[in-house]
Amino acid sequence: MLGSSEFPRRDRRVDATGRRPRDRRRYADRRPLPPVTEFGTVPIPKRSSTTRPEPRGSAGAAPGTPASMTPGRTALIAGAAALIAAGCTIGPPYVPPGAPATQRYTGGAQPGHTVVGAAGTAQHFVYGEKLNAQWWTLFRSTELDRLLRTTLRRNPTLEAARATLRQARDTLEADEGAFYPQVSGQLGAKRQRFSGAVFGGGLPSRIFNLYTGGLDVSYYPDFFGANRLVYHQQKAHVDYRRFQMQAAYLTLESNVVSLAITAAELREQIRATHTILADERTLLTLTGQRYRLGAVPYLDVINQRSRLAVTRAGLPPLEQQLARTRHRLAILSGEYPSQWKGYAWTLAGLRLPLELPVSLPSALVQQRPDIRAAEAQMRAANAQIGIDTARMYPVVSLTASFGQQGALPRKLFDSAGNVWGLAADLTQPLFQGGLLRAQRRASREAYRAMAADYRKTVLGAFAQVADALRAVENGARTLRAQRQALAAAREALGLARSQYAAGAADYLRVLTAQIAFRNACIRTLQARAGRLRDTTALFAAIGGGWWPQPGGAKASAGGGHGDRSGPIPPASEAAANKRGTP
Template identity: 45%
Template sequence: MRDISRRPHLLAPLSLLCIALAGCTVGPDFKRPEVPANADYSREKLTATAQADIDAGGAAQRLIAGMDIPGQWWTLFRSPTLNALVEEALRANPDVSAAQAALRQANELVYADQASLFPSVNANASKTREKVSGVTAGLPESPILTVSSASLNVSYAPDVFGGTRRQIESTTAQAEYERFQLEATYLTLTANVVNTAISLASARDQVAATETIIRLQSDQLDVLQAQRRLGAIGDSDVLTQQTALAQTRATLPPLQKQLAQTRNQLMAYLGRFPNQDRGEAFNLASLHLPEELPVSLPSAIVGQRPDVRSAQAQLHQASANIGVAVANQLPQFSITGSLGSTAASGTKLFSAGTGVWSLAGAIAQPIFDAGALEHRKRAAVAAYDESAARYRGTVITAFQDVANSLRALEADADALNQQVVAERSAQANLDLVQAQFKLGAVAYINLLNAQQSYQNTVLSRVKAQAARYSDTTALFQALGGGWWNRTDVDPATKGKPDRFGLPTWQEIMPASNAARTEPNL
C-alpha cells in the first residue's frame, strides 16, 4: 500500500471522490413483505355469539370489524382490583425490567455505531529520558537526552459505499426488535395476569360449588341415617351415601391446591414472594364480560402484533447485513492526521520551531482472501432468506391465533348456553327425585345418580363460564393488545447520544461502584 502523505496534492481528489461516493449505499433497501390480499381469518364471518341465561359471563358478544383496541384493554372487565394488579405487574415484574434493559442496551449500541460516522480525535502526551552512548555519537561522554511531545491525532474512515450506514441500519433494526420484544412482554404479562385472575375466580367458584354439594350430600346422609334408625332402609343405602360424600370431599383438596398454586403464580407475575399475598379475591360474578369485541382488519394485523413486528425487525436486520457484507468486499478508505509539538523541554512545547504534523490517506482493496468475504455475503443472503421464511410463518401464526380465538368465542357461548340448561335440568331432576325418595317412590340409586349428575353439571357450568372470559382475553392478545394506544414505555429505555461521554466519578471509584452494582430483590 502506497503512503500518499508526501503528496498532498493527491488528498484533494481523494476527498472529492469520497464525498461523491458518500451517498452510495450498497446492498438491498428493505421493504416489508406484503400480506396476500385474500388473507383472512375464516371463510365465514362471525358477527355475534350466543347468549346464555345467566348473569356472570352469559351476555352475547358482538364482534365489530375494524374497531380499535384500547391500550388498557383489561379495564373492559370492569374490575378495579384487576386493574390495580395489572398496573402493579407492569411496574414490578422482573421480565419487564429485563426487557427494558435489553431495549436500553440495543439503543445504546445504535448510538455507538453512529459514532463511526464521525472522526475520532485522540490526545497524546509523552516525555522520554534516554542516555545514549557517547562513543557511537563521537562525544567524550554519554549525554542524557530528554524529549517531550504532545499531539492531537485525527482518524476518519469515509463511509464511501455505505457499509457503516448499513451496520447502523442493522443495529437500529436490532433495537426495533427489542422494542417489540418489550411490547410482547407487556402483552404476555397483562394477558397472564388477567387469565390468572379468571383461573382464581373459576377455582373459587368451583370450590364454593363443591362445598354446596357437600352440604347437600351431608344433609341427605343425615336423612338416610334417620331412616335407617327407624328401620325404613338398610345399611347399604347409608354406606353408599357415605361413599358418595367422601368422594365429593376428596375433590375439594385438589381444587384448593389449584387455588393456592394459582395465587402463587399471580404473586410471581406481580413481582411478589408467596408470603406477600394481600388477599385479593376474584369470582366470576365480579368480572364483567366485554360485550363489544374488536376484530382488526387482516391488513392491519401485521402492524399490530408485537411478534410480527419483531420478526419484521429481524428481517430488516438481515437485509442490512447483506449490505455490510457487500461493502466489506469493496475498497476501504481512511484518512489520518496528526498535529503536535516535540521539544527537549516540556516548557518549550508548542513554541516556535517545535511543531510537527502529518496527513495521510489510504485505500485498501481486498484482492485474495480465499473467498472468505464472498462466502460471508452468501451467508448473509441465506440468513435473509431464513428470516423471510420465519417472518411469513409468524404472520400465518398470527392469523391462526385470531381465527382460533374467534372460533373459541363462538363455541364457548354455545357450550355455556347448553351447560346452563343442563344444570337447571339436573337441579330440577334432583329436587324431584329427592321428593320421590322421601315418599318411597324411587330407589336410592336414582337419588345417587341425580346427585352425581347435578354435581357434574355445576362444575362444568363454572368451567364454561371461565372459558368465555379466558378466550375473550385470548382475542385481545391475538390482536396485539392495543400497545399503540399506550405510552407507558419507560423513556430511559431509549438512551441518548452522548458524543463526549466520560466515566463518572462513581464508575471510577470501585467502592462507590460496588454498591451500585449490588442487585436489589
C-alpha cells in the same frame, strides 16, 4: 527566398478539440467512437462547423473545468465520482413484506356474533374496530385493574426488557460515532539516558528530557456505505427489542388476566365442593340409617362412601391449583409468594364485553408485536447482506496529527518543536480463499431464513385469531347448554323439595337432587370462566391495544419511566366495549 511552390505550407486548421486533423487516408480504419452519454461518463460538447475553434484548455473544455484538464481526465474523474455515489447503495434494497393474501381468519362463514345465552345477551364481533389500549378495563373490575397496574410496575421481566431496549438504543448511539472524525489528545514527558556505546563508544553517555503534546485525528470516509449499513442494522435491532418489549407487555397482561379468572373460578369451585361434601356426608348418614332399618342394601352404603371419597379426593388438587395460581400471580407482580396478599375478585365482579373489536387481516401484521419483531429481524438480515458485500470493497482511512516537542517545558510551544503529519491509507481485499463471498452467501441464506420465520409468525398469528374466534363462538354455546342443564337441575331440586314437603318423597331424594344441582353449578361456573378466558385470548391474539398510540405510553416504557399505563382512548374507540354483562 523560397516560394510557396517549393515548400507547401503546413495545414494550420484545427478541429474542435484544438488538435490538427490527421491524414484521413492513413487513419481511415480508426473511426472515432460516438460520445457515450450513459451513467458514469460525460458527453463531449458539440460545436457548430461554422464556429471558430477555441484554444485548447479554454472554451473547448467543459464549463468549470481547469485549463489543464482534458476531456479524458474529466470522464475519469466523473466515473470515479459515479462509482463512489453508487457505492453508497451497496447491498440489496429492503422491500417490506406485503399484506396477507386473505380477507378472513376462519374457513367458511366468519362469525358475526355468538349465540344468545340464557340471560338474553350475545357477544358481537366488530371487524376493523380499534381496541382499548388498556383492554383489561373492559371487564370492569376495579380489583383486576389494580392488579394489572401493580404488576406492570414491578414485573422483573418488563424491567429486563426495558433495560435491553435501552442497551440497544445506547449501542445505536455509539454506532453513530463512526460517521464523525475521531479526535484524541495526548501529553507526555520522557527522561532517558543514552549510552555512548550505541555510537561506537567514542561519545559520553547523555541524559535528555522530552516533553510532547499533540492531537490525533482519524476519519474513515464511508464511501461504500458500510457504516450506514451497520447503523441501519442496529436500528433494526432497536426496533426488534422495542417490539419484544411490547410483546412482553401483552403476554404479561393476558397471563395476569387469565390467572385472575382462574383464581376466581377455583375459589368458587372449592366453595361449591365443600358444600357438596357436606351434602354427601349427610346423605351417607341417611343411607346408613336406612341400611340399619333394612330399607336399602349395604351396596348403597358402599356406593355413597365411594362418591364421598371421590369428591373429597378432588378437593386437594383444586386447592393446590389455586395455590399455584396465586404463587404465579405473586411472581408476576414482583413479590415473594409469602408476601403477596392478593386481591378479592370474583367471577361475579368480571363483566363480559358485549362487543369484541377484531382487527382486519390486512391490519393484523401491523398490530401484533411479534410480527413486527420478525419483520425487524428481516431488515437486520437484509442489512447484513450489504455489510458482507461492502467488505469486498476498499477501506479508506485518513489520519492527521499535530503536536509540539521540546526538551524543556518552556520550549514546548516554540515553533522549532512543531511536528505534524498527514496520511491516507486504502486497503483492498485481494485474496482470502473465498471467505468474503461465502460470508455474503451465508447472509443471503440467513435473510431467507428470517423471511420464512416471518411467514411462520404471520401464519401462527392468524391461527391464533381463528382459534380465539371459534373458541368465543363455541364457548357461548357451551355456556348456554350448561345453563340449560343448571335450570333442569334446579327444577329437579325444587320438585324433590316439594315432594318431601308433601310427604311423597324422603329426604334422600332431596339430597341427591341437591348434589346434582351443585355439580351443575360447578360446570356452569367453569363454562363462564372459560368464556372470559376465551375473550382474553382473543384480545391477546389481535395484539392487545398497541396501535392507537404507536409513540405513546407503551413505547415510552422502554425509557424506564415506571408504569406503562397510558391514557384510555376516546369514547369513540372504546365506548362499544364499555358495556358488559355479568
